[in-house]
Amino acid sequence: MRWRQFFTPIKAFNVGEAREYIAGRNPEDVTILDVRQPKEYRKGHLPGAKLIPLPELGDRFHEVDPNKPAIVY
Amino acid sequence: MMQDNGFRDVYNLSGGIKAWNGETAVGPAEQGLSLFEGRMSPEESLLVAFSLEQGLRDFYLLMLPKVTSDDVADIFQRLANIEIKHQDRIFKEYVNVIGRAISRQDFEQRTMKGVIEGGMTTEDYLAMFNPHLNSPGDVISLAMSIEAQALDLYQRAAGTADIARTKSLLMDIAGEERGHLNQLAELMDRIS
Structure with missing residues (x-):
């Protein structure tokens, strides 16, 4: 399976x-x-990290300010 | 996923929490990557969807002999089987969309053309993430990343589909992918 075409690289x-x-x-x-x-x-x-489990992320974007940079792990 | 929802500056922490705690980084974490850009016709969306389902199934089958946990092996086998049903549905919808008969073989040849160019193999992908294959947690985390990508794909494809029934089908498949993600999350909770 070739995967790269499915993903857009991010920083x-x-x-x-x-x-x-x-x-x-x-x-x-x-x-x-x-x-x-x-x-x-x-x-x-990480100190101060906000928890939004990946399966819930699509329904909880409103809890995070999109204008701020985000570090995700 | 986040970039699709208006987030401009999103950074993955390479290696995740393990790296943060001082362990060796294992390469870039791909969770949260956006899906490929560009608007797709319904036909193209279905061809890509079929290809991705095949890739997901291949991944689960590849993992099967490599995991030691019966729980993990069981859920990977079930997920692999579910992908076959998804592919059948996608093929059926493709025939409806193009409005004429096409053999499954001809259809699958079209899907292969679309995904061969310049990508990574599943083995490359595994090498990039470097999961510990004796660690169900690492393997499940990788599977969750890939399922999240699939969920994104179907949501994007549904958003750009011009034909109502195609949009509906893709949203249904997205819902099923979310179910996969929840299954994997529950499994992760059980083994954590």
Whole structure:
């Protein structure tokens, strides 16, 4: 199966880039979005991360400001 | 998915939470990637949908001998079987849309033409994510990413379909893909 034609690449941060990006902004100016399951979130998550499990994301976009940059994991 | 809903600056954290905790990054996480751009005719949407269902089925069958958990193997087998039903429905709808008879073989040849050019193989895709195949969590997480892509595809295709029955079919398939995603999420919860 050839997959690439199904996906549009988006930007990615490595850990160092993400830390630098977050550190350079006020916490309220960037959304950190955790799309894992609640059990995984409870075991550990980035400080300030908002939990919206991936299966629910399509119905809960209104909970996140689209005008702010978002780091997703 | 997010970019389709108005988010302009979206960044994947490569390697996810594991990398954040200091473990080795395993390449870019693809969750949340948008689907390919451009408007598709209903016919093209169905050809792509059929191809994606085949790819999903191939993926699940490829995973089957590689997982050690009976639970995971069972759900992968069931998901693979469901994709066959999706393909049958897509083919039937394609015939309705073009308004003339076409053999399944000719149809499937058309789908192959559309997906061969310059892409990645499933093995390439696995190598990019590098899931630990003895870790059901890693494998399920990868499957959820792919199901999310499928869900996006059908929602986009439904949004651009000009024919009502095609839109309806694609929305139905999207709903089923959401069901797959929920099944995988429940399985993830059970093993976490």
